[in-house]
Amino acid sequence: MLSFSARHTDSFVERTWRRLTESLVIVVALAWAAVAAAAPVHTPHVEAELLAERTALVPGEPLTVALRLRMAPGWHVYWQNPGDSGVPTTIAWDLPAGIAAGPIQWPAPRALPAGPLINYGYEGEVLHLVELAVPASLAAVGTQTLRARVDWLVCKEACIPESVELGLTLPAAASAEANPASATTIAATRRALPRALAGWQASAAGQGTSITLRLAPPTGAGDPGTLRFFPFAERQIEASAPQTLARAGNTYLLTLPVASDLAGPLPRLNGVLTASGTLGEAVTAATLDLPLAGHVVPGARPDLATTTPVGPHPSPAAAALTLWLAALSALAGGLLLNLMPCVFPVLSIKVLGFATHDDRPSTLHKEAFAYATGVVLTFVALGLALFALRAAGEQLGWGFQLQSPVVVTALAALFFVLALNLSGVFEFGQFAPASLIGLSARRRSLDAFAAGVLAVVVASPCTAPFMGAALGFALAGSAWVTLLVFAALGIGMALPYVLLACFPGWRQHLPRPGAWLGRFKQLLAYPLYATVIWLVWVLGAQTDNDSVVRLLLALLGIGFALWAWRILREGGTRLWAAAIAVALLGVALVAWPLLTGSHEVRVNTPKGTGTAATSDSEWEAFTPTRLAELSGAGRTVFVDFTAAWCVTCQVNKRLVLNDGEIRSAFAHKQVALLRADWTRRDPAITQALTALGRSGVPVYVLYRPGREPLLLPEVLQRQTVLAALAPL
Incomplete structure (x- = not known):
């Protein structure tokens, strides 16, 4: 009896202990799962x-x-x-x-x-x-x-x-x-x-603006249903354009539209293929990595009939712009470009040449045609180069060359040399051999053609009214559209000179030659000096004070060398030649870091942005994310797309945007202010400009909750801004 009781007690203890242990294990497992x-x-x-x-x-x-x-x-x-x-x-x-x-x-x-x-x-x-x-x-x-x-x-x-x-x-x-x-x-x-597509035979071939994806299923495969391809990388396949599916025998043909902003070469097609049916046993998504045969070019931009609040909205004005209206806008912009401080001195010298030359009409017509040819061809070349770079994936727009400190430095030196010439410090003929000077005198058409090229080069820092929408339309279209609009811009710029050459009666209103002509020529140097000062300021905004000092020292050396060259040509000793050599060597040493791009560039970006910071406390730096955040919160947002090298931008800023009444109106209406600084290249800003149908600055946009974005004119007026804010 005692033996049985002991055995029974031991069995009870074992069972109890085992249950406690199991419970403890479960508790620990649940605790770990909770952790x-x-x-x-x-x-x-x-x-x-x-x-x-x-x-x-x-x-x-x-x-x-x-x-x-x-x-x-x-x-x-x-x-x-x-x-x-x-x-x-x-x-x-x-x-x-x-x-x-x-x-x-x-x-x-x-x-x-x-x-x-x-x-x-x-x-x-x-x-x-x-x-x-x-x-x-x-x-x-x-x-x-x-x-x-x-x-x-x-x-x-x-x-x-x-x-x-x-x-x-x-x-x-x-x-x-x-x-x-x-x-x-x-x-x-x-x-x-998604796993690698198994059992199927797949190939891809480029056919210009589309890619054909051939898919042959294995024997006995089920119906894949609707197929869609998702590329791993952006700017390869146009997301908003349809993908069409056809069947040829046992092969499925999926046609993919090439992106309108194709990012460079496309040697392979990589992405995910999804099916509403099946791609295999319980497989509805698979990865593809295929070599791409044939060739591709950027496709057409989809016709976006409506807008979306996600990110910058397409511009209604840009959407309504036709090819011929864009060409007319470019023509008007080219005409007004002649009044910009960069171009006016060059054009004035050419026009005043009518007062000092009594030529036959045929000679003037040839010279005018040569000048216009130089202007138009240079604009077309610049436009096609910009189009090609954008097609290769670069995020660029009008004025892109001024986003480079190297180009700004070179332009500052060019304007300074032109200003010194107008001031009488030297004559260009002093640098050329007598035979070349004689050829230039006989072949004035060559001079006129070169003057046309120079006019476009010096016009590059400027943006005139009507140009923004026209150039945005041009760069969003085909190469032929780009060629036509940029040609219209060149024709507009060359038109005043051509008209004066072709209509002798108009030239009678020009003043007669006299001593005033020399003084007026010297007076025209001062807008160029002002342009040099502005370009020096642009370089400082892009880089740092050390670069500014380097550029100023280089300009000083150039000025001394040109002045010394004049003295040498007028009979100076060989010591002047040595002085010139030393000055030019000093210019090369000082400017070399600027011209090679090896000088350290200032990256002045606030946290979380890719744009330059603004010193104005009311303004925030623009990013698409910040714009979406403010718009999502129901705020009205004013965006200033600007750049230090944009003359019109700086004039608008100082005369209008910094005006006390305008700032008070922004504050009273609780408008959020964003500044998109395009002084240096910024792909996010370029994409935002493209979405608005623009390719350059200035651009001013008022984003209003639940309404279309409002694009303001490129040349701002106080009353225009106040009228836009009044209904808010």
């Missing part, structure tokens, strides 16, 4: 958290962690290629020593219409998987905290950039179990990730 799933973080439109596939970090074994984003109904975030607009989600990891994070493993995206645009992204809920490499040297004791800063752009009618700090604490142990809270979801996400 492996930190509490989610909530923003106004997204719920975010980090999930671990297993309950612990095991030394030497990789661990998959998922970023889970759950969006509010109707809102979406973006894929690695966001499509027509948007910003992909990014993760910046802060991990314990030795642990390294791999790239985001992106699920297949969906095509998300946004007005006339197509974006690539996710609605509802998405998991972004990241594999962590855990070192074998990690101690299997204690806990480790994984931290990450996650940034995304979430959009509906408006776009809101959001950022959160996430953390996940996991124990380090010799072994780990599957996390009951997330392992199944992570495994399902992993199975659905």
Whole structure:
């Protein structure tokens, strides 16, 4: 009896102990699972958290962690290629020593219409998987905290950039179990990730503005249904243009439109192919990496009939512009360009040449034609070069050359030499051999052609009214459109000189030659000196004070060398030749860092922007994200697209935008002020200008909640700005 009782007691103790042990294991496992799933973080439109596939970090074994984003109904975030607009989600990891994070493993995206645009992204809920490499040297004791800063752009009618700090604490142990809270979801996400297309025969061939993707399924394959291709990189396939699917026998032909802003050569076609049916056993998305046969060129820009609040809106005025209206605007802009301070002195000298030459009409006609040819051909060459660079993927616009300190330095030296010539310090004929001077006198058409080229070169820092919309239209069209509009700009600039040459009666109103002519020529030097001062200021805005001093010393050396050359030609000793050589050597040594671009360039960008900072306290630096954020909050936003090298921009700023009444009106209407400084090249600003149908500055835009953006004239007036603000 006692023996039975003892055995019974021992059995009861064993069972009780076993149950307690099992319960303890379950409690520990649940605790680890709770640790492996930190509490989610909530923003106004997204719920975010980090999930671990297993309950612990095991030394030497990789661990998959998922970023889970759950969006509010109707809102979406973006894929690695966001499509027509948007910003992909990014993760910046802060991990314990030795642990390294791999790239985001992106699920297949969906095509998300946004007005006339197509974006690539996710609605509802998405998991972004990241594999962590855990070192074998990690101690299997204690806990480790994984931290990450996650940034995304979430959009509906408006776009809101959001950022959160996430953390996940996991124990380090010799072994780990599957996390009951997330392992199944992570495994399902992993199975659905796009893999290399298996069993199909695929090839891609470029055919100008389109690419044909040939897909031959394996025998017995099911119907793939609707196919869509998502390129990994932006600016390869036009997102908002349709992709057409056809069938030739057992082969599917998917035609892809080439992007209108194609980013350089396209040797391979890389991306994700999705199917509404099947691409294989339970496969609806697969990756493609194919060599591209044939050749491609930028495609046509889609006809966007409506606008979207995501990012800068296309300009209604630009959308309504026709080819012939753009050409007429360019013609008018070219005419007004002659009145700009850069061009007026050069044109005046040519026009006053009528007063000093009593030539036959045929001679004047030939000279006028040569001058016009020089102007038009130089404008066309500049326009086609700009078009070609943009087609190759460069984000450029009118005035792009002035975004380079090298070009600014060279132009400052050229204007300074021209000003010294007008001031009488030297004559260009003193540098040329007698035979060349005689040829120039006999072939005045060559001089006129060179003067036309020079006029366009000195006009490059200037922008006249009517030019902005016309040039934006030209660069958004084909090469022939660009050629026509830039030719019209050149014709407009050459027209005053040609008309004076062709109509002798008009020349009777010109003053007769006399002593005044020499004084007037010297007077014309001063606008050029003023242009030199302005270019020196532009260089300082682009670089630093050291560059300004270098340029001033170089100009001083050039001025001395030209003055000394005149003395030498008038009978000076050889010492003057030595002085000239020393001066030019000094100029070369001082200016070399500026002309080679090796001098350090100032990068004056506020946090989170790609634009130069503004010193005005009321203004913020422009970024598309900041514009979207302010617009999404219901604010009216005024954007000043400007540059230090833009004369019109600076005049508008000082006479209108800095006016006390204008500043008070902005403040009273609670208008947010953004300044897009294009002094140096900035792709984000270039893209924003392109979206507005512009390719240069100045551009002034008033973004009003729920209404079309309002483009103001390039030459601002106080009353124009006040009238635009009055209805707010």
